[in-house]
Amino acid sequence: MSEMSKIVRTITAVTFPFAMIYGLYVIAHGHLTPGGGFQGGAIVASACAMIMVAFGSKWTLDKIKEKRLSVLESVGAVAFIGLAFLGLIFGGVFFSNFIAGDDIASPLFDNAALGMSDINTAGVLPLMNFAVGLKVIVGLFAIVLVMAYATSSYKEVKK
Amino acid sequence: MIYNIPYIAVVCLILVGLYALIFKRNLIKMIIGVTLIESGVNLFLITLGYRKGSIAPIYTNSPGGIMALPVPQALTLTSIVIGVAVLALMLSLVIHIYRHYGTLDVKKVGRLKE
Amino acid sequence: MERRNLAGAVFLSIIAVIFLFSALLMHPFGILDESEMDDYIIKNTQSETGADNGVTSVVFDYRGFDTLGEATVLFTAVAGVIMIFRRQKK
């Protein structure tokens, strides 16, 4: 994809932070309001895709390599499965919610002392939301970027 | 009968998808057929979770009352993400097929024979 | 080609009849026969997981393993797409 006109690029640059913040908000509030890691991640990824459409896939790929995206995605995935493994270590069960909850022993926070249950931290759920959010942002963006770049380079070859 | 209209809509979506899969010869249209079936199935899952007069199963500022079932919504969420993943892979394969053969017609692409 | 179309049409109409018949047999929309599992979740979501959002508690806690699978599916697709568009050694 080649880059679009200056007007589009400016508007994109202005609206991008708002879309990004909104997406991050959806990720961060996943356990309290509708939304979560996947939905918020999709919003941020579409914001990134908007940048790519406006500035061209070549420009975007110069700024951020797909290999880096792939590594970042791995980090997100490892964080997610790592939280599940931490559940195995601290809670005794794979995927146990080892931070919050009354019936599961919580080694990190004492619920009563810190008043954690009052504000509904939901234990590991927000952390998992962050991990999944990172993974979804990077993953979806990598897919869009790679596909756009591949199709545009093909056109140039054909010409 | 009137209460079964959502299910009939689901069946219609799935049938349209199957129609596209069976009768269309363009690969992109076949993919559209697959996504139609998928939306039908997702719609079916989400209709299973509705209770008459219920609210979303979220306690934040909840007015109270009966809540819709949370599990179908979670399943639908999973299914949608899986659908996106499958769609991405199928489209990238189609891009490659177009690179190799210069066409999207099933008949012309279909070099692999029985 | 003609025969394939005919077979397809027959197949499609059989499926249509079966599915439409099943749609009529489903429980009426909004009136559930069974909801034991979901009622349990709605009742216990706040005390067991500490989340206010029932759906999130299902996605990440009760069926957290499905979400791991889902994240894996996305990971697989990204790996597949990047692999398919890799640069070939010529």
Next chain:
Amino acid sequence: MNIPNYAPALIVAVPLLGAFLTPLIGRINDKLRNIFVILILGINSIIVGLLAYNIFTKSTTGSPKIWTYVFGGKQEVTSPVVRIMFEVDAMSIFMAIIASILLFVVVIYSWAFMKENTGLDKYYTLILLLASGMLGMMLTGDMFNFFVFLEITSISSAALVAFWTHKGESVEAGFKYILVSTIGALFVLFAIAILYGQYDALNIAVLSNAIQYTFLDKVALILLIAALAMKAGLVPLHMWLPDSYSRAPATVTVALVGATLASLYGVLRIVFTLYGNTLEVITKQIEFLNADILVSNMIGWFVIVLAICSIIVGVMMALRQTDFKRLIAFAAVAEIGYMFLGIGTKLASVGFDTTNSIIHAEYGITALEGGIFHIINDALDVGLLFLVAGAIYYTTKNWSLNEMGGLARNMKYTTIFFAIGLLAVAGMPPFNGFASKLMIYESTFQLNPILAIVAILCSILILATFVKVFHSAFMGPALPKFKDVKEVPKSMLFAMGIIACIIIFIGLFPNIMLENIVRPAAEALTNNAQYLKMVIGVI
């Protein structure tokens, strides 16, 4: 930490963690990555072995053992089963053993075989993902979880089929595979949704306990069996199989054999466990004939007809092929037919007398044992043949049988391995295929002699086909262009050697396998009441 208690979760989680870490390690060093992948699958095989040891030793002494693992909660079963459970019985772990053997062999073989390709980071990632998907399908006790793992398996294997993207045919085969498996998976999901809508449960044991065999359940059963049989490559829906088997790299093909068998396991689980309670119910299915008929019989004969079609079509198409890998792929279709023949005979063997009491024929259980035994034999035999085909491609860069000849001169070990594979796949006495095929023939003969005769004839034709291949590729005068071919690298020989050793071991001592592993697996499948009792405590 008591490993066997956590084993069901670890078996899936370890390859997943490996898959997520592979791209990170791949950036450091290629060799390190290869060692890491082999290590991960080795650890996984050890965990599978540990769990298998626990399950099989317990099951021979007393009642069959079923290992359950509840994700994220206390390790006890709450009244509505809310959380995802892994339910590992002898059958599941039997399949997991097959899968881990195949995958371990595949990564060892890949070391030399895939060396010259680009994108190996992604290749190994996808192999590990395929591993966790397959193992997850085999161990899970939750329908939706089964669907998720089915999708992981099909996406990763579709991407792997299209690995050689510079070949148009590979990409096309990959697309065909993903299309077919997505449609199959969507119908599986649709069936799961139908079941969920009626019983508000997703756990297999809970559903099995609740199922009433209404019209909607029948629709769900048909959808599940059709979709999974399509993924297992049963005949009217087998078109994708030869394409993807023959156009993928040989390593991927062997992994795909495992994925196909995972779908076959799904069929077994659904027929015998999910619908196990309704299987032996007499219903007036054919009302206009006014005849009572067993559900089990109906499904059984349906499966038998498809199985016989698979055998005949597979063999007939294999006879005509000149492409090495395509030929083996069609033989694989025929082998899948043999497994389904055993399963179908078991289902059809259940009858009832005039007082409407149900009789189980003796030969039914033999048929099921034969079918299950044939799963491992088929996986090993076909796997070995595909690996040999890969070795031949590695040296000659060719798949066409017409352009080969005299390879035995320079590739002695490969020739021996091919000879072992062909005799085993045709069911010749000293090798493993013989025992299981004999059990299938014997039991099918008692159900209907014609079926057995067809099966035996087709088996002979498979032998003829492979002897022809053996002659044209390995025997005869050495072609001038193959004068300088060398034996394949040691890691490939080692991988083929592992499979060949297991084949010979099972061939020489089939009773050890049969008594200790196959029989408990068959018992775990048929004893549905025990399954429900062990998992959710219903008697």
